Amino acid sequence: MRLMVSAGGTGGHIYPALAAVDAVRRQEPDTEVLYIGSERGLEKSIVPQRGIEFKALEIQGFRRKLSFDNVKTMYLFLKSVGEAKKIIKEFNPDVVVGFGGYVSGAVVYAAHRMGIPTVIHEQNSVVGMTNKFLSHGVDEIGIAFEAARSQFPTDKVTMVGNPRAQEVAHMHSHFEWREYGLRNDKPTLLIFGGSQGALKINKATIEAIPAFNERDYQVVFVTGQKRYDDVLSELSEAHILVSENIVIKPYISNMPEVMPRVAVILGRAGATSIAEITALGVPSILVPSPYVTADHQTKNAQSLVNAGAAEMIVEADLTGEKLVAVVDDLMNDDVKRLEMEQASKKLGVLDAADQLVALMRKAMADRNTK
Numbered sequence: 001m002r003l004m005v006s007a008g009g010t011g012g013h014i015y016p017a018l019a020a021v022d023a024v025r026r027q028e029p030d031t032e033v034l035y036i037g038s039e040r041g042l043e044k045s046i047v048p049q050r051g052i053e054f055k056a057l058e059i060q061g062f063r064r065k066l067s068f069d070n071v072k073t074m075y076l077f078l079k080s081v082g083e084a085k086k087i088i089k090e091f092n093p094d095v096v097v098g099f100g101g102y103v104s105g106a107v108v109y110a111a112h113r114m115g116i117p118t119v120i121h122e123q124n125s126v127v128g129m130t131n132k133f134l135s136h137g138v139d140e141i142g143i144a145f146e147a148a149r150s151q152f153p154t155d156k157v158t159m160v161g162n163p164r165a166q167e168v169a170h171m172h173s174h175f176e177w178r179e180y181g182l183r184n185d186k187p188t189l190l191i192f193g194g195s196q197g198a199l200k201i202n203k204a205t206i207e208a209i210p211a212f213n214e215r216d217y218q219v220v221f222v223t224g225q226k227r228y229d230d231v232l233s234e235l236s237e238a239h240i241l242v243s244e245n246i247v248i249k250p251y252i253s254n255m256p257e258v259m260p261r262v263a264v265i266l267g268r269a270g271a272t273s274i275a276e277i278t279a280l281g282v283p284s285i286l287v288p289s290p291y292v293t294a295d296h297q298t299k300n301a302q303s304l305v306n307a308g309a310a311e312m313i314v315e316a317d318l319t320g321e322k323l324v325a326v327v328d329d330l331m332n333d334d335v336k337r338l339e340m341e342q343a344s345k346k347l348g349v350l351d352a353a354d355q356l357v358a359l360m361r362k363a364m365a366d367r368n369t370k
């Protein structure tokens, strides 16, 4: 197959795209893949590391809104569509799949205009702006939350789950905490605020470190690449020492290897993080970002809380003290963790990537029979 994928901006869009690429390659090892991203997003560093050919569109002025109500946005969009068309013509894909982020808007739109089969994948319960815009033209739409169905033209929608769930669930991890200078025989709490880190989670964790220093469990605190230096400066200015049961990292690039070793995750409730957590059945404490469209992270988190798979802390209530109290409760209660683990696992869709590949094939086959 000649597969073109596009996903931009944050890990929540990029990792599902990479998991889908892996699934296609597993089924058809001689598949040619081209990933189109933007110059500015995380994809520029993540994708080439995976040995996937990457091209970037210069996509500016799309930071807020993909809409036709202003001339500049329209002009920049059409310019990107023009650039995308050239790349598509050269690569000649059998199918083009978009996973969200502004760049995928230009790429999938261009492909549709050129008569190439197109598929989009929506990771969230509340549909993103780009996917909403594309939904009228594309051939197939894969979703990961039932709640998304009614926000799309329903005859094109198939529930497939999030491809990243399949990737993490089938990972044979060789990771050991020793690689981080930690012990393999202690339960470990992983703290991370989505793919870019979260200011409030970082602040509360800094406040919690003196208490964590005294605990019998271990803590891996991931700050987000751009927030790492600030966290270290804050710790040093406040003269907070960090004991050897705590490790602070800017980013973890092999999350599917690390996550299976984690006892509890404390983090945001982004759709792809949730897919991973439920694929592995990791008990979690979720602090939804209140800054996202239609408060969708609260809805994501609530679905886990309702199933008994997670606990939720509202960001406005998050302090160092609160964080330590909730974490202590869970880390010290093996029975509760086990119950949450089982409840969490029930929500995972473990063949999501294969289901999405089937949808790609359907888009291609339907086109050939038309």
Ligand SMILES: CC(=O)N[C@H]1[C@@H](OP(=O)(O)OP(=O)(O)OC[C@H]2O[C@@H](n3ccc(=O)[nH]c3=O)[C@H](O)[C@@H]2O)O[C@H](CO)[C@@H](O)[C@@H]1O
Pocket: 010, 011, 012, 013, 015, 100, 123, 124, 164, 192, 193, 194, 195, 196, 222, 250, 251, 252, 253, 254, 255, 268, 269, 270, 271, 272, 273, 274, 276, 289, 292, 297
């Ligand atoms: C602020 C914002 O708009 N957030 C959105 C964005 O979040 P974001 O990109 O943060 O989304 P997710 O939580 O869904 O995904 C984060 C991904 O990054 C990975 N990871 C994270 C930290 C790290 O050190 N290493 C690493 O690999 C996680 O394992 C996961 O695969 O996309 C999600 C999916 O569309 C949305 O649900 C979120 O609401």
